[in-house]
Amino acid sequence: MPRFIGLMGLRHWVLLGSSVVAAVLAAALPSYGRMQDSPKTLVDEVWQIVQQEYVDESFNQVDWLAVRRQLLAQRYTSREQAYAAIRGMLQQLNDPYTRFMTPEELTALRTQTSGEVLGIGIRLTVDEKTKQLTILEPLENSPATQAGIKAGDRLLAIDGHSTRRMSIEEASRRIRGRVGTPIELQLFRPNRGTFRLTLTRALIELPAVRSLVKEEGGVRIGYIYLSEFTAHAADQLRAAIRNLEAEKVEGFVLDLRGNPGGLLQAGIDIARMWLNQGLIVRTVDRSGHSEQARANQSALTNLPLVVLVDHRSASSSEILTGALQDNGRAIVVGTPTYGKALVQSIHQLSDGSGLSVTVAHYYTPNGTDINRTGITPNVMVTLPQAVSANPRLWTTAADRLYQAGVAQLRQAIYRSQAPKPVNTAQTGEQEQLRQPLGVPCPVQ
Template sequence: MAITKRGLILSATAVVLTAVTVTGAGIHLSQSQASFRQSPKELVDEVWQIIDKSYVDGTFNQVDWKAVRNDYLNRTYTSDEEAYKAIREMLKKLDDPYTRFMNPEEFRNMQIDTSGELTGVGIQLTQDEKTKKLVVISPIEDTPAFQAGILAKDIITKIDGKSTEGMDTTQAVNLIRGPINSQVTLTILRENKEIDFKLKRAKIEIHPVRSSVNKSPMGDIGYIRLNQFSANAASEMRDAIKSLEQKKVTGYILDLRSNPGGLLYGSIEIARMWLKEGTIVSTVDRLGETDRQTANQRAITDKPLVVLVDGGSASASEILSGALQDNKRAVLVGTKTFGKGLVQSVRGVGNGSGMAVTIAKYFTPNGTDINHAGIEPDVKVELTDAQKQELRSDRTKIATLADPQYAKALDVLSKEIAAKQGNNNKAETKAKQKSKK
């Protein structure tokens, strides 16, 4: 299946535990794919071929990939389940939690449009590449997980009492999701202390963008909260900026805190709304071929901008914040971002199964590889556990002066606005003096 830019995943979320995974809209399994495979062994070989042709690491994690093919094709498979098990075993040799196989049920779940109504508890997680532990990227706002107080960087050690040791994200999804109103207990490790969270599964509707006009000493400012880069994030962002422009705001605060990422092309489209010119991101495949995305002279506004980031801001969030920072379009306030610089494509294989494959690394405009390292904010503002809990227990304080990171962003923005107004006044004075001469 051809994968367009809109079908590329750029997210730290290996899975979204709302019974679906964040992926491109419109992914489908063609009829030719559905009828292609005649035996389980052919499916194993099909997956091997895809990795051989497109995987980002040409050394395959220092594995003799051709020898792997010989090994697995010399085996006998009597059922699809045996083939699925072999494929997962084969992919584990790559030591990449983002490259994974999905059986037909798992792949169907992945194909659900991210702009629709989801079912689950609303947490987004990944498998740590080094420790192999299941790590929460962030809870989705207004979901059972968010309301219960689950935080970014929490480690899931048990699901309904079952240890997650050696468990991958696919297995975790199968245990966590379930019927609406049913319960699941997650045991979380946080700062060497285990905490049990009893969560009731629910329908979850995701609107990626929220905006408002907030008061400041420098006049009205536009506040925009972007939760994730889902299929409709760019259109909602465009509407939000245009609406705030009509209200004559003097500057903007863009809140990307706990935004785990999503669609690659969504981050590029949104960056173009803020950037008039300059590089946005470069992706590099295993052959070293670079695809460079740039601004296109179609920025909606050039007013001062401050971006809020934290440890839950990942992938597509890091592309957007990195582009704005490197091009000196915005000041970043908060804490270091998550650090995930890999791109996956998703495709159908065999008889309705699917797989996600890491095909490229991405770099910020200045050539920074943020994988594992993250992006450092220009102005660092840490929140204490007490402050985090206070904001969670009373969400009306978020994006107010009771929110320390927002308060600092507002202070920084006020200085940016004042500086720009001063420069504009100087330019006007010079123009008047020149006209008198």
């Protein structure tokens, strides 16, 4: 059953990022009802949803009723013709986030947003030299890891079907299946040769969070990388904060670089882990109705925090960053973010395809509209493309953005630990104890 996701009474609201990411299915179609599965009624089904929900009541200065008359006057002999007509209709809105999805695209979107996958838990790539399907990595706590599959293993066959000339998409389709069903893989490992494994498919929770303790200049820092705002992201991040606090870290670096966004509620839930009070985000729909999400005294830590962002940090990443920056909870380091301040509703259509519709604008706590401009960091630092595009280099000496964030965090830690001003009884004057200056931060 598809699920609702809401913001204080608003139903099935999500945020889509700078690429094809992050959504959730609406539990039902609006009140005009589910139509019969035919090409023409599918076209009208999409028109009706846009008519009722689209954020711009002028429909980009398009006569939306005339569009419907024109579309229904046409004859559609196939689903593909209907799909083409729908895409043409939506293009007139000049909104890249209001878009049509085939059933396959909607399924992929649902899988990505849920943070779960049915299969054995492997990531595949094509080896540049051998041109063979190769295991990029097995996921933690997956059937693949339990069976001993390792990164670099070559995938030769799936249930007896050779993978020679097989695409990653086809291999993924063959690997997916019902929970509890068996699958046989033929693999090759240089020091082992060819071998076969039989695994049992399972429902696997995909990791959205990576965390570790970093020793930087005598300071223990809790580093957290959040890749996407999936349905499991908040729980995973909550566990990371608690584990790092148990490791006696003195501050946190939250890395949102390359994070395209995801579920709206996940962004709100994660903001509440860092904020005890204050506004998180305000949304406004097409009728001007405004709703707010606020912190609720549920912060997990009050340790100093630095947030790292870049031009690919979008939607939910920007809601979280804006909330932490505007409330003075974090120092933001990096480059201006993507600039997407729009909220979408996702509908499953009567034939299994999908529709994403922009239904609201959002604003940061200070009332800033970041659409197309993004959030400006407190400290601007750019990275060479070779480093920015290679996460394996992040947190290393080559990662100037991370190093600048660490410098800012160390200063914040020193300030938080410094003695407070005291009264000097002998003179009746106040003397402020000297505070460490911290580490100067390079601004690139």
